[in-house]
Amino acid sequence: MSTEQQPALVLLAPGGRRPELREALREFGRVFEADRPERVRQLVRQEHPDLVVLYMDGSDEILALCAELDQALGTKAVVIGTDANFATMRAAMQAGARDYLAEPIATEELQAAIARLVQGERRAHRxxxxxxxxxxxxxxxxxxxxxxxxxxxxxxxxxxxxxxxxxxxxxxxxxxxxxxxxxxxxxxxxxxxxxxxxxxxxxxxxxxxxxxxxxxxxxxxxxxxxxxxxxxxxxxxxxxxxxxxxxxxxxxxxxxxxxxxxxxxxxxxxxxxxxxxxxxxxxxxxxxxxxxxxxxxxxxxxxxxxxxxxxxxxxxxxxxxxxxxxxxxxxxxxxxxxxxxxxxxxxxxxxxxxxxxxxxxxxxxxxxxxxxxxxxxxxxxxxxxxxxxx
Ligand SMILES: Nc1ncnc2c1ncn2[C@@H]1O[C@H](COP(=O)(O)OP(=O)(O)O)[C@@H](O)[C@H]1O
Ligand SMILES: [Mg+2]
Missing domain, CATH: 3.40.50.300 (P-loop containing nucleotide triphosphate hydrolases)
Structure with a gap:
């Protein structure tokens, strides 16, 4: 609907993977890119995104950020990870992630998951x-x-x-x-x-x-x-x-x-x-x-x-x-x-x-x-x- 704001997403991903993810996410609305957790916090406060997309390549910092977003900033995140093992997935969900998507993930699969999550968040936040x-x-x-x-x-x-x-x-x-x-x-x-x-x-x-x-x-x-x-x-x-x-x-x-x-x-x-x-x-x-x-x-x-x-x-x-x-x-x-x-x-x-x-x-x-x-x-x-x- 024209009078409602377009969805907004914040993306935190390493430089190499970021351009591709940004392109995949663009069809959902505005995409704000961050290169470090502090920038994510800033963007969340400024832009009130519908969803934060966090790329995790091994560090626990991402899970801590995910939990902080959920509990302190009232914003949900989806985690994309290089690691497909169950313990990692479970840790992400326990940190409050809406979903955990394991690499390699095809663009269509990623888009389908994001569409579902954004819609869910919008419904909940309306x-x-x-x-x-x-x-x-x-x-x-x-x-x-x-x-x-x-x-x-x-x-x-x-x-x-x-x-x-x-x-x-x-x-x-x-x-x-x-x-x-x-x-x-x-x-x-x-x-x-x-x-x-x-x-x-x-x-x-x-x-x-x-x-x-x-x-x-x-x-x-x-x-x-x-x-x-x-x-x-x-x-x-x-x-x-x-x-x-x-x-x-x-x-x-x-x-x-x-x-x-x-x-x-x-x-x-x-x-x-x-x-x-x-x-x-x-x-x-x-x-x-x-x-x-x-x-x-x-x-x-x-x-x-x-x-x-x-x-x-x-x-x-x-x-x-x-x-x-x-x-x-x-x-x-x-x-x-x-x-x-x-x-x-x-x-x-x-x-x-x-x-x-x-x-x-x-x-x-x-x-x-x-x-x-x-x-x-x-x-x-x-x-x-x-x-x-x-
Ligand atoms: N529960 C109540 N007890 C006593 N007076 C009330 C109560 N509810 C409303 N009033 C008074 O009744 C009058 C009309 O209320 P109002 O809310 O303006 O009604 P409406 O918007 O339906 O016309 C106001 O003077 C209001 O202060
Ligand atoms: Mg009245």
């Missing part, structure tokens, strides 16, 4: 898009989206972008006390294909969290530049391009939405691996939610597993219990967030995410659970796809 949606205003979508982003970024140590697709009245940045000078509109006005740095340039940062925010337009009329008649190129879907660019670099892209089925929101729902559908236990919200869930499942055809219902303020006490609500919605409730106006409203008024302001409150802990569950599900699917790649 960031997840989580769209927070609901078919009623005021149910807590923005509160959940912002605080979930903080939980993932600061407690789970993930790289997180928060995208505000409530294009007319979004206030995600306000929940962080930030006043964005650049917004999503500034990305959509650029000419040519979007790339990561164009999007990164307009992200808003705050002092309260490492979450990076793509802010909504500053006034409602500007929304049309993003997904309406004001688009610079009418046939482009800017929201899709932005989400794909962000997911190629961020671990998580959390999307806050408005209550509508316009292009921006539908795109965010389509692109998402997970939709968190927020509702509250009042009859109007539940009625709209039942309709909304029906549209997502029947008309948009999403699988049940893509949707998780979040019941916000479920303990506020209006006579409907969780089971009755699940029945009305015809969908199980995955997460419960308690009602706590003192925490939620105070945090919003101060411009400090509630999970930071009152991290030990029941509401903050409930949001932290949602974050932990997302990470756990992703890690489980990585383990499964890693097994499949072997």
């Amino acid at each position: 960031g997840r898009v989580v769209t927070v949606f609901g078919t009623k205003g005021g149910v807590g979508k923005s509160t959940l989206a912002a605080n979930l982003a903080v939980v993932l970024a600061d407690r789970q140590r993930q790289r997180v972008a928060l995208v505000d697709l409530d294009l007319e009245f979004g206030c995600a940045a306000t929940l962080f006390g930030a006043r964005p000078s650049l917004t999503i509109v500034d990305v959509c006005r650029r000419s040519g294909a979007l790339n990561l740095s164009m999007v990164e340039e307009v992200l808003t940062r705050s002092t309260h969290s490492s979450v990076e925010i793509l802010a909504a337009p500053t006034t409602p009329d500007l929304a049309a530049f993003v997904d309406g008649e004001g688009k610079r190129e009418p046939d482009r879907n800017y929201v899709q391009e932005i989400l794909r660019v962000l997911r190629s670099s961020y671990d998580w892209v959390i999307v806050d939405t408005a209550v509508d089925f316009g292009e921006a929101v539908i795109t965010a729902l389509d692109e998402a691996e997970r939709v968190l559908f927020v509702t509250t236990p009042d009859v109007p919200a539940l009625q709209n939610s039942a309709k909304g869930l029906d549209i997502l499942l029947e008309r948009l055809g999403y699988p049940q597993e893509k949707l998780q219902v979040v019941l916000n303020r479920g303990n506020a006490g209006i006579g409907l219990n969780g089971d009755e609500i699940a029945k009305v919605l015809d969908h199980p409730i995955q997460f419960h967030l308690p009602s706590d106006g003192d925490v939620a409203v105070r945090a919003a008024n101060l411009g400090v995410p509630l999970v930071r302001l009152r991290g030990r409150s029941a509401l903050a802990r409930a949001i932290a659970k949602v974050g932990a569950s997302l990470v756990e599900t992703r890690d489980r699917s990585h383990r499964v796809s890693a097994l499949g790649a072997k």
